[in-house]
Amino acid sequence: MILIHYGEIALKGRNRRWFERKLATSIKALTGAKMREHHYGRMVIEVARADEELLNHLALIPGIRNFSVVERCAPELSAMQQLGQAMITARYGTQLAGRRFRVSSRRSDKRFALTSPEINREVGGFLKQALALEVSLDHPEIDLRIEVAADAAYLMVDKRDGIGGLPVGSSGRGAVLFSGGIDSPVAAYAMMKRGMEVLLVHCYNSSINRDLGKIRRLARQLTRYGGRMRLFLVDMEEYQRHAIAMVPAEYRMILYKRQMIRAANAIARDNRAQALVTGDSLGQVASQTLHNISAIYSATDLPLLSPLIASDKEEIITLARRIGTYELSIEEYCDICSYLIAKHPETHAKAERVAHFESLLPLDSIQCPVSEEGIG
Numbered sequence: 001m002i003l004i005h006y007g008e009i010a011l012k013g014r015n016r017r018w019f020e021r022k023l024a025t026s027i028k029a030l031t032g033a034k035m036r037e038h039h040y041g042r043m044v045i046e047v048a049r050a051d052e053e054l055l056n057h058l059a060l061i062p063g064i065r066n067f068s069v070v071e072r073c074a075p076e077l078s079a080m081q082q083l084g085q086a087m088i089t090a091r092y093g094t095q096l097a098g099r100r101f102r103v104s105s106r107r108s109d110k111r112f113a114l115t116s117p118e119i120n121r122e123v124g125g126f127l128k129q130a131l132a133l134e135v136s137l138d139h140p141e142i143d144l145r146i147e148v149a150a151d152a153a154y155l156m157v158d159k160r161d162g163i164g165g166l167p168v169g170s171s172g173r174g175a176v177l178f179s180g181g182i183d184s185p186v187a188a189y190a191m192m193k194r195g196m197e198v199l200l201v202h203c204y205n206s207s208i209n210r211d212l213g214k215i216r217r218l219a220r221q222l223t224r225y226g227g228r229m230r231l232f233l234v235d236m237e238e239y240q241r242h243a244i245a246m247v248p249a250e251y252r253m254i255l256y257k258r259q260m261i262r263a264a265n266a267i268a269r270d271n272r273a274q275a276l277v278t279g280d281s282l283g284q285v286a287s288q289t290l291h292n293i294s295a296i297y298s299a300t301d302l303p304l305l306s307p308l309i310a311s312d313k314e315e316i317i318t319l320a321r322r323i324g325t326y327e328l329s330i331e332e333y334c335d336i337c338s339y340l341i342a343k344h345p346e347t348h349a350k351a352e353r354v355a356h357f358e359s360l361l362p363l364d365s366i367q368c369p370v371s372e373e374g375i376g
Contacts, residue, residue: 002045003154007065007164010041022167023063029227030061039108039149060225060323062193064162070154080153081126084144091157100136105146112148163193168226171195175268176277177260178202180215180333183279183308185325186316190307191277192226199273201264203234209334218328223376231373234263236336239366246360249342253287254349256337258299263368265300275303282309286345295349
């Protein structure tokens, strides 16, 4: 069994139960776990096997603050003492003389006869004598934690941090500009961590790239944390043909991105999404200067969220590695944003110039076909 704690959800007032159900449903769907017990601020799940793969997966499911593999016993002092001894020797061996330890307990059931400090003293005193341990409240090598509920006590010797945040689907829906690079999958995951259900919108040019396997693999990796997803594929071949003919090379990237945002905006509207999401990081590349961001983002009237805007590349890569998208993202792929643009693209786009170049394009008649796939 695994004891799961959640943070923000416990502060949601009258809506707390709804958020808890969202998290429980998400954990069950993503791991196959069975819900055993549910108490204020925590839940207990049962899994077939608590191996490293599962534990690493749980650590990245949005909504989980921390968790522990636990053993369960009757809420009786002698049972806690015996189980605590068995768990410590199973985890650390029998040669324990002089090892530093502590016992940390809490009671969700205040009817239990002993207070938390009293439980600590009684269980700690027993273990100190039985295993020749030394008490260290500040720097323990062994930390036995006990949670006493109404009908059971849960004991654990390892605690793992989760990613925190809110369960996916609890904060509305957004359409993510999903390029297939390093940044956009991380941006999608960052919004999933804040509870957003994400639609993935990938724009490509069918004349230069018909193999979208990498994009599907990236989307499938994200389903590990949010469940089944919808991937929208937008063919910008006709738009880029007109842009290459009519727009100077240094402005093409800006106009490409504005068209991508318009496409994502239409998909968002058709699918009741309330915002768009990009993987932009301020100043990272030419299209992400403040001047260009202003010129590009004005193509939508929906809120446009950029969760990585203040992150540097190393921070983004670290999270990409952790969620398993980095190795997929660096696979070779033809990115339409780099297709026939200038060696030194414009970094200080002017709104009037952007408007002028777009006026040369037959935007109302250009076709950008959209297909949809279910992933996961």
